[in-house]
Amino acid sequence: MVKNEKMPLQDFLKIREEILQGWPTGEHPALKLEESVKRLKSVPPHKNFALKLRKAKEEGITLVQPRAGVARLDEHIELLQYLEKVGQADFLPSTIDSYTRHNRYENAEDGIKESEKQGRSLLNGFPAVNHGVDGCTKVYENVNVPLQARHGTPDARLLSEIIHASMWTSNEGGGISYNIPYAKIISLEDTIRYWQYVDRLVGYYYEQGIELNREPYGPLTGTLVPPCISNTVAIIESILAAEQGVKNITVGYGQGGNLVQDIAALRALEEQTNHYLKLFGYEDVFITTVFHQWMGGFPSNESEAIGLIGYASTVAALGKATKMITKTTHESQGIPTKEANAKGLRTSKMVVNLLKDQKAPDSSELQEEIDQIKKEVDSLIHAIVKIGKGDIATGVVKAFKAGIIDIPFAPSELNNGKILPARDIDGKIRILEFGCLGFSDELKDFHREKLVQRAKIQKRELSIQMTIDDIYAISEGCLVGFTKD
Amino acid sequence: MVKNEKMPLQDFLKIREEILQGWPTGEHPALKLEESVKRLKSVPPHKNFALKLRKAKEEGITLVQPRAGVARLDEHIELLQYLEKVGQADFLPSTIDSYTRHNRYENAEDGIKESEKQGRSLLNGFPAVNHGVDGCTKVYENVNVPLQARHGTPDARLLSEIIHASMWTSNEGGGISYNIPYAKIISLEDTIRYWQYVDRLVGYYYEQGIELNREPYGPLTGTLVPPCISNTVAIIESILAAEQGVKNITVGYGQGGNLVQDIAALRALEEQTNHYLKLFGYEDVFITTVFHQWMGGFPSNESEAIGLIGYASTVAALGKATKMITKTTHESQGIPTKEANAKGLRTSKMVVNLLKDQKAPDSSELQEEIDQIKKEVDSLIHAIVKIGKGDIATGVVKAFKAGIIDIPFAPSELNNGKILPARDIDGKIRILEFGCLGFSDELKDFHREKLVQRAKIQKRELSIQMTIDDIYAISEGCLVGFTKD
Amino acid sequence: MKTVVIGVIGADVHAVGNKIIDYVLSKNGYNVVNIGVLSSQEDFINAAIETDAKAILISSLYGHGELDCQYMKEQCDEAGLSDIKLYVGGNIVVGKQDFIQVEKRFKKMGFDRVYPPGVKIEQALVDLKEDIGI
Amino acid sequence: MKTVVIGVIGADVHAVGNKIIDYVLSKNGYNVVNIGVLSSQEDFINAAIETDAKAILISSLYGHGELDCQYMKEQCDEAGLSDIKLYVGGNIVVGKQDFIQVEKRFKKMGFDRVYPPGVKIEQALVDLKEDIGI
């Protein structure tokens, strides 16, 4: 059974040898550790993700980052430059294509070739492994802000080696968050191990004096995920990363829709991540937060979509998230053009800049929501630690099996899939069906009451139809769903 | 000296005769009062501004309304229909052109002719007086939501007669708010009398069983107006209107930029309008609020402009304004196309719909700001009543002369023009120079302290440069201005 | 009760729509065989043969739909499913494209019904009833 | 110290920019004669003659600028101000228009400098210094 234990350097180096053989681009002089260390040390502060985040946190501002990635190297660079210049992105991503995410590098190779032939991207992202250190370094050299790989890759070991050696200073993902929402039957033990490796690599660099940023993927399925669940996963992945020596972590949260609950979730997330890291003995980890603009189904009308983006940005700024991942008016349709992407960024940035001097005032409603989320997270983490007999890695694997932790709408068969979320009458996300979720009766009663209240006001039954209406609601222009008839 | 006294019917009818002779369109069968009463009684509830506002207030939702007006009748109807259908406007305006606002109907006539000739509008609004009851009735018949005249007309008596007889059920303006920001040397006594007439007309209709809405113009110069000043004007105009028999009033406020201050201003405005109406003996006046999206200089980048619109909509919804006046991405450039106008509406509507189940939580920061605004308004109204020896109409005329009330950046020479606003470090609008403003020393100290704090943090001097930086700030993408050097 | 096979094709893991389609079609009187996300053409065809399905409803959200759906019709024909109705919906191509063109391409590939982004399964029920009954 | 006349032309009451222009030009060493909002061509010309101004800076924000500025140059010439520099800025036409065209039209009307929306007075200082010194 996987354990939350730091990987011995020897083991790491041994696995590393294998990993680098996974694809020809794994053989590259820059992938000698002495060489990659040298390269990473040459990264100036303004291109270092970890340091730019530290600075933003100090200033109390919210920085913006888009998603973006295409198959061909030159087109990808052009795209990123456009987002930097026209979109004024503070951070740049390279969103990785779905073949690479499944380690299907040969398919990705075909995708690149076919894209070259047709002169347009046929892949839904940037195949970083195939472009290798040379390609990825070229990307790094052609932009002026820090770079991060964003993906959804259960086994991202080779990918991570390549991007860091190419001076990309941040990597998104985690053994849980890049498995359960992104895979069907990959073992959780395996993916936790894969990501322990990825974190160990970052820890190794830290030992050499290089601070890199890691970002557990917060929004999970992006669809009505109760804050306690995504926060719990983020905290556990932070602990797993910290054990491997990661010192700069950005925990994420996807907009739920209710302003107070979202700000509460962000605050609880930051506070509890810090709390649990200390509790588990990790003292000097620097924590920032990232807020994802609405991750569920978007409205198709572009004016409505940009309204949602403006609202999301307001929440991120008031909630003092250090970073915000932006969406675009094309969201409901398909991968955005660079123009649409840049526009979404500019709109978002305008709002966070306008609001940089403001934060959500303390209020009892906010405090109660923070307390509620914290209690729920405490309950889940307690249950996980208990079932893991004190080990959080073991615990989380067992907890998923037992349904103690359960992610709504996740495709993975390892997930219990019994939990059903729904909104209360204010639009806060609550839980309708708990499955085997590690909640006390008191917590369950709270959720049930809230939903009974909504059912009464809306004059309807408590049923899965509520959930379905809520899934459609935002794309139809409201928050709390209702059935028209 | 003008007094706050209900105009006797006889006087009203006598003036009316003259007024209707101001331009040939004043002679129309529908302008016989029996006839116009009949017409107004035929307006169905969904096309009655006053009633639709009552319903929205009951439901606790925020409705949206654009600004719009062009010279030619058919084009104007097409424009409004587009805004209703594509823009999903809840209320429609007819923004009146600048010649009509200055009663220069001959210039307006030329403008219409020239516009017909060139096939495009050369006027900056709809010349309702020239189009007369027939034209305005045609507008009414071709839309399905309530109509309102929006203008900036010191003497709007003929205009008001024509629009109400054409079944437009709301009229914006007031003797102060449509003088000081919109004229240079027109006597305040005169404009208060003109607007007493306009209100008396609405009062007359009420006596006949017809409820019309009136909306004092809230934002004044739209530029760093401290909430206490615009709220005071709105309250006074409400009292003046109520005295003439107006029963359905929408008090307005233009977005200042700081979320807490804006919500506080909306709350204080509604509470104090109700309070003072009762205090002055007007018992059964129904009050709603309107929030104007940012009325100052807009950013020229369209993505930034729409971000500002999204943020403004969030504030309106959280502040539970009953209505919101929307802006467009063309704002900094010129009068918007119908497409840009409709897009601004849709974005705004998306946000207020999303947020309809939410409101700003009570917090001490919010409560303190509400209390502060109320204290300031009390102080101003007290000074006005005092100098007017109990009469609010006399008082306000004298107060302007004495500078007890002073509107920043107003063009009118009747305005003292000594007050200088500036933002504090949170972006709340405070006052730097008071001139002769009717503030106690305690109030002044509060403002000064706030600005000294900003000066310290920004390491700069307290000076008019602060004000200038703040005027430019939002169009440059931040709230609290700073000088780059 | 008519049987339909539903699932998400290729390396695609978008599960939300799939779960809703399952629920809505079941509620509306169909026997739904849901093969879930990350399903290959073979998975669809095998499920259809085993359950004597009258229609296959393919979802593709992640952008590679055009590649993943190639030769699906031919594979069906070969497997003896030449009468089965073939539907596809979701975000079936990369990026925002003119749907008239997209529909043409997929119809040419042998799909009977092709749906643009944002068409909810509730709206497709009418077509399904028309094509295979209940 | 060079004198310049500033003001807002026509039935236009936009006062904010005007007050800032006054402040900024004064601070930068000009003798500013501000005739304020709602000013006619005659107001500008009379003020310029009386004060021996070297430039007239017309603001127009409300959209009727093109109408209000017609024949301004001719009026200046007639009044013996043929050497005076004529500037115009603000939102000088109705709606969002291609500025190249707008500039052409105003130049043809005899204006020396024409500014698009959003050009702050601070940015125009260089031109003024070049044209009339300080």
Ligand code: B12
């Ligand atoms: C939620 C979401 C996710 C979640 C999915 C969680 C999960 N496991 O389910 C997460 C965050 C994990 C995710 C990941 C990715 N996503 Co995604 N995702 C979305 C999003 C926002 C909503 C999808 C959704 O759940 N909608 C709600 C459900 C109810 O609607 P639906 O899925 O459209 O299904 C309904 C209808 O379409 C219809 N329907 C569907 N199929 C069929 C079939 C037939 C026959 C019929 C009749 C009807 C029908 O009926 C359904 C029910 O009413 C969409 C964009 C959007 N729509 O706003 C992007 C989107 C689908 N994702 C996209 C992409 C690219 C990705 C990623 C590759 C990378 C990335 N950018 O992160 C990865 C893909 C991983 C993989 N290998 O598949 C793109 C696809 C681009 C394209 N086609 O050009 C989209 C369009 C976003 C975008 N504009 O870029 N995503």
Ligand code: B12
């Ligand atoms: C505030 C404002 C108002 C306030 C004005 C208060 C007051 N009395 O000053 C109020 C609300 C009362 C108002 C009323 C109206 N307004 Co107005 N208003 C604005 C707004 C939002 C900002 C103007 C402003 O103060 N900017 C800040 C200052 C500092 O900038 P500025 O004025 O542009 O001036 C700077 C530069 O342009 C430049 N500059 C200006 N002149 C010159 C000249 C020279 C030679 C040079 C070198 C430089 C220069 O330097 C200045 C300082 O840096 C603008 C739109 C915008 N820009 O966002 C609309 C705008 C100007 N208004 C407009 C209109 C139509 C009106 C109304 C007719 C009707 C209405 N829609 O309500 C009435 C007009 C009344 C009248 N008769 O004039 C339109 C004009 C449309 C067009 N040209 O196509 C605009 C563009 C809005 C829009 N898109 O519809 N308005």
